[in-house]
Every structure is written in C-alpha cells, then in structure tokens.
Amino acid sequence: MKIGCPTEIKPQEFRVGMTPDAAHEAIAHGHDVFIQTGAGAGAGYTDADYAAAGATLLETAEEIFATADMIVKVKEPQAGERKMLREGQLLFTYLHLAPDPEQTRDLLASGCTAIAYETVTDSFGGLPLLAPMSEVAGRLAPQVGAWTLQKANGGRGVLMGGVPGVPPAKVVVIGGGVVGTHAARIASGMGGDVTVLDRSLHRLKYLDDVFGRDFRTRYSTAAATAELVREADLVVGAVLVPGAAAPKLVSRAQLSEMKPGAVLVDVAIDQGGCFETSKATTHADPIYEVDGVMHYCVANMPGAVARTSTQALGNATLPFLLALADKGWKQACADDPHLLNGLNVHAGQLTYYAVGKALGIDVVSPALAIKS
Numbered sequence: 001m002k003i004g005c006p007t008e009i010k011p012q013e014f015r016v017g018m019t020p021d022a023a024h025e026a027i028a029h030g031h032d033v034f035i036q037t038g039a040g041a042g043a044g045y046t047d048a049d050y051a052a053a054g055a056t057l058l059e060t061a062e063e064i065f066a067t068a069d070m071i072v073k074v075k076e077p078q079a080g081e082r083k084m085l086r087e088g089q090l091l092f093t094y095l096h097l098a099p100d101p102e103q104t105r106d107l108l109a110s111g112c113t114a115i116a117y118e119t120v121t122d123s124f125g126g127l128p129l130l131a132p133m134s135e136v137a138g139r140l141a142p143q144v145g146a147w148t149l150q151k152a153n154g155g156r157g158v159l160m161g162g163v164p165g166v167p168p169a170k171v172v173v174i175g176g177g178v179v180g181t182h183a184a185r186i187a188s189g190m191g192g193d194v195t196v197l198d199r200s201l202h203r204l205k206y207l208d209d210v211f212g213r214d215f216r217t218r219y220s221t222a223a224a225t226a227e228l229v230r231e232a233d234l235v236v237g238a239v240l241v242p243g244a245a246a247p248k249l250v251s252r253a254q255l256s257e258m259k260p261g262a263v264l265v266d267v268a269i270d271q272g273g274c275f276e277t278s279k280a281t282t283h284a285d286p287i288y289e290v291d292g293v294m295h296y297c298v299a300n301m302p303g304a305v306a307r308t309s310t311q312a313l314g315n316a317t318l319p320f321l322l323a324l325a326d327k328g329w330k331q332a333c334a335d336d337p338h339l340l341n342g343l344n345v346h347a348g349q350l351t352y353y354a355v356g357k358a359l360g361i362d363v364v365s366p367a368l369a370i371k372s
C-alpha cells in the first residue's frame with residue numbers, strides 16, 4: 001500500500017502523523033511511505049531521518065494526497081485538505097465530527113473512508129488512540145491553568161500550591177477518565193487542593209483506591225458541580241461521551257457566581273466543550289474572558305509538546321496502521337471490532353451513531369458498510 005503523511009496545517013500544530021520509526025516499520029512490511037518535506041520538523045525529525053528510514057519525500061501536500069492510498073495525519077483534515085481527498089482513499093486521523101458539520105459534509109462528499117482515532121476502542125473499555133493525547137492534555141491542563149491564574153493573564157493571582165501560611169488553589173476536575181486523572185495527579189503534585197467529579201461510581205472507586213491521599217472524589221450531579229465550581233480557582237473540563245458532543249455542565253449564568261479571575265480549562269473542547277461559554281482557541285491566542293472568568297479552550301493542546309506527543313501517538317497508532325496497510329481496511333476492520341468502531345465515514349455514508357445523532361444525519365451500521 002502507498003501510505004502518505006502530509007505536514008499538519010492547523011495553526012500551531014507541530015505534531016506529525018508518522019515518526020521515522022513508524023515509516024521504517026511500514027516499509028519493512030512491504031509498503032511505500034511518502035512524507036511531505038518538513039512534515040517532521042516541528043517534532044524534531046528531519047527529512048534525512050525519513051529518507052534514512054526508506055521513505056520518499058514529496059514537496060507538496062497535493063502530491064501526497066494524489067499518491068497515497070492511505071493518508072495518516074494527526075488533526076482533522078482542514079478545508080483545503082478535504083478538497084484533496086478522493087473516493088476510495090483511506091483517511092486515518094483524529095476527526096471529532098460531532099461538533100463539526102462542515103467537516104462531516106466534506107468527508108461525506110469526498111467519498112473517502114475515514115477512521116477516527118478517537119473512536120477506536122480496546123478490550124478494557126478504553127480508547128487506545130485517544131488515551132496518549134489525553135494523558136498529554138491532562139498533564140498540560142494544570143500547567144496552562146496555573147499560568148492563566150497569573151494576574152498578567154487575567155487570572156485571580158492565586159499560586160497553585162500556595163505557600164506556607166496561605167492556602168493553595170482549589171482545583172475541580174470534571175470527568176475522571178484519562179484527561180481527568182492525569183490533570184488531577186499533576187495539579188495535586190503542584191500542591192493544589194483537588195476534587196475530581198465523575199458520574200461513574202466504578203471510576204470514582206478506582207480513583208479513591210489509587211489516589212485517595214492525593215485528591216478527593218465526588219459523584220457528578222448538577223448540584224455538586226455547581227457547589228464546587230462556585231468555590232474553585234481552576235476548573236478543568238475533562239468529560240467524554242465517546243463520539244458525541246460534550247454535555248454542557250457549567251452554564252453562563254453560573255459564571256457570575258464564580259470568583260472573579262477564576263479559570264476554566266476546557267480540554268473537552270474538541271468535542272464541543274463542556275462549558276456553555278467555551279469556544280475553540282489556538283495556541284497563538286489561547287485565552288479569553290467571559291463575565292470575569294478566564295477560559296482556555298485549545299483544541300489541540302498536545303501540539304504544544306509536539307515531540308512527546310508525536311512519539312506517544314505513534315506508539316499507539318502503529319499496530320493499527322500496519323493492520324490497515326497489510327490487510328486493507330475492510331479485512332482489518334472485519335478482523336478487529338475495536339478498529340471497526342473507528343469507522344466514521346465510508347463512501348458518502350456516516351457510520352458512527354453518536355455523530356449522526358449530534359448532527360441529525362442518517363447512519364449506516366459499520367458492519368454493513370464494510371460489506372458495501
């Protein structure tokens with residue numbers, strides 16, 4: 001198979017879909033790998049690294065899209081990239097379609113087959129291709145939250161860990177999955193006074209067993225969330241209903257009850273965000289204020305630490321990438337129901353139920369789509 005990896009073009013996105021090691025493995029499996037020149041630069045990989053791995057360097061994204069049977073990326077295809085997708089071509093990347101009707105429309109119109117990293121599952125009930133970036137974003141969230149809390153950035157001037165004789169920041173993490181657990185661990189390590197909310201008792205029990213000395217847990221009801229958010233210095237939004245638009249758990253009206261200069265970091269923004277007032281921002285201009293409360297809503301947080309993120313994502317995607325290339329997507333998905341769960345679009349049909357529900361589009365079952 002011809003595998004193509006273009007340079008990411010989302011603003012301030014420095015990750016790359018394939019490392020030189022991944023290219024080397026795919027080539028050892030008998031595939032041809034085409035990398036756009038400069039694609040790895042932001043993650044610290046040179047064109048020479050890819051050439052040494054046996055990949056062919058191509059100058060432009062147009063050449064990559066025209067040449068490859070499978071496109072491997074990091075971020076959802078941007079409007080210009082979507083125009084280059086064609087019928088029968090396989091796209092393997094993050095998509096986050098539920099909050100993105102324009103992208104969904106373009107992918108359906110292109111006739112391509114699109115497998116979304118974020119909806120591939122594993123046998124432990126997890127999301128193995130989302131998890132590495134959730135680990136990164138979760139660990140970044142207290143770091144960016146602490147920065148936003150600084151006075152010069154519009155925050156209320158509270159130091160995360162306090163100092164002897166002065167209390168630390170009150171941190172509330174909504175959602176105790178991968179992002180939430182990593183955010184809580186780091187915030188607690190920085191000295192914050194941390195509470196994690198989740199609606200899964202099983203998850204709360206796990207967190208209490210493992211981290212009970214480091215942070216508190218609380219069952220997520222609207223009342224508990226409202227009470228904790230009112231008192232918080234920093235709130236991290238980390239909920240997920242896989243594939244679906246994020247539920248709105250803090251309303252605009254609640255902002256007026258919060259402390260002036262408190263900070264909301266909405267990691268769930270790539271699924272539309274879990275605060276009513278969230279709108280996606282970029283690393284170039286990450287924060288804004290609404291009703292005295294600072295918001296940080298960057299939809300590609302891991303891009304800030306592109307080298308760590310590229311390596312972590314590459315470790316997770318490689319086995320799936322090789323299965324898709326070795327067997328073709330239909331056989332690979334037929335053999336692995338967890339990979340089939342990644343199928344969001346095929347030949348003009350939407351194949352992921354939660355996306356169809358969010359956007360009001362009819363859905364064809366993925367099991368039927370692989371037979372078409």
Ligand SMILES: NC(=O)C1=CN([C@@H]2O[C@H](COP(=O)(O)OP(=O)(O)OC[C@H]3O[C@@H](n4cnc5c(N)ncnc54)[C@H](O)[C@@H]3O)[C@@H](O)[C@H]2O)C=CC1
Nearest residue numbers: 133134137175177178179198199220239240268299300301
């Ligand atoms: N902004 C960014 O750069 C990045 C964003 N993300 C996003 O972060 C979000 C969280 O991802 P993960 O932690 O991997 O998901 P996860 O599935 O591991 O955890 C989500 C948790 O939310 C909980 N939850 C669902 N509804 C809830 C509610 N109403 N109240 C409280 N808890 C609730 C679930 O029980 C689960 O424990 C996703 O939207 C993901 O796409 C992930 C990586 C990077």
Ligand SMILES: CC(=O)C(=O)O
Nearest residue numbers: 094133270299300302
């Ligand atoms: C998960 C995701 O969308 C990201 O890492 O950018």
Ligand SMILES: [Mg+2]
Nearest residue numbers: 270299300301
């Ligand atoms: Mg994202």
